């Protein structure tokens with residue numbers, strides 16, 4: 001096919017370059033520019049597009065929560081088997097790590113998360129979730145389909161890939177820290193850069209958005225139990241009222257961001273849970289509160305965590321209560337920081353594919369992503385793939401029961417994955433002088 005021929009030509013030209021291979025590859029800028037264009041053309045071919053759509057819909061119908069993505073993982077492996085792509089499994093329970101290319105360095109990774117959310121789908125359509133109480137409301141079904149789409153295209157050009165592209169299908173992004181488990185299991189061994197994307201209804205289909213540096217917050221969850229002494233609501237003097245104590249704790253917690261944090265250093269502390277009492281005339285023994293805290297630097301998040309504990313304990317004691325505070329370490333995610341060099345790479349590749357006018361800069365978000373664990377370990381880059389299209393109705397934000405994916409975005413995601421990795425390898429070859437003989441052997 002045309003695109004295959006073009007890539008063959010480009011890479012052949014490149015391989016025939018006689019001596020030093022460095023970041024100054026022998027492909028001309030125009031030739032490099034063509035790679036993302038051709039991948040997008042390829043991804044838009046009906047046979048690739050509908051194949052991705054079908055995969056996405058199949059996963060959408062059978063959503064699975066974190067570390068339970070057994071069927072999703074099975075489907076991914078079946079597709080990789082069919083394509084002849086070798087992989088490691090299981091990695092972190094349900095995770096799959098595939099490999100395309102020479103098996104030699106450099107290694108560059110592409111990531112997709114696989115898990116769904118514990119919520120009921122409210123969208124009435126043919127491929128609605130068939131599992132009560134579970135829904136792909138964050139688009140991870142589309143993420144899997146796009147990474148498989150990229151794999152399908154890359155496998156066609158596998159002999160022309162100048163290194164190894166690592167496909168990371170990870171479990172449990174939604175609070176389970178699946179990325180951390182994948183990392184601990186060695187999923188990124190030898191990998192020097194990783195790219196990840198997320199669908200977004202904030203940007204139009206055919207556009208992308210990102211920023212260099214911190215892009216998503218660090219965050220965690222806490223729970224505090226405030227213990228008093230229950231009794232009759234009309235005889236408070238014989239009780240130690242944990243409801244009043246917990247109320248004061250919550251008000252004091254609000255001062256941490258408003259009075260102690262630098263106003264220019266974004267932070268959030270939300271108490272989202274308050275459980276205590278069950279009757280109008282009984283003061284309960286205890287109250288449980290809980291919530292989330294977010295910040296954009298490691299320093300700030302550590303400080304916030306420490307102060308939450310102090311404020312809960314001390315403020316509770318003012319009201320004669322005892323308190324315990326627990327932090328859910330499993331759901332603690334670091335700041336997602338986009339590597340500056342990868343930002344430049346992304347801007348070039350995405351502009352070649354979509355045009356500079358479709359590369360948007362997004363503001364940092366207080367949301368969290370466990371991609372941060374990958375980007376903490378090696379240079380990483382996380383970007384948003386636009387999917388908004390006003391002619392197709394309103395696309396709700398993630399985690400809404402009315403969340404829909406605009407499947408027209410799938411070819412863009414697949415082509416961006418494939419292009420970012422292919423170009424990364426072409427433009428980041430080790431700076432060693434290879435004998436032209438060995439290059440010819442590869443041909």
Ligand SMILES: [Zn+2]
Pocket residue numbers: 138174398399
């Ligand atoms: Zn989500």
Ligand SMILES: [Zn+2]
Pocket residue numbers: 138139140173198398
């Ligand atoms: Zn998500």
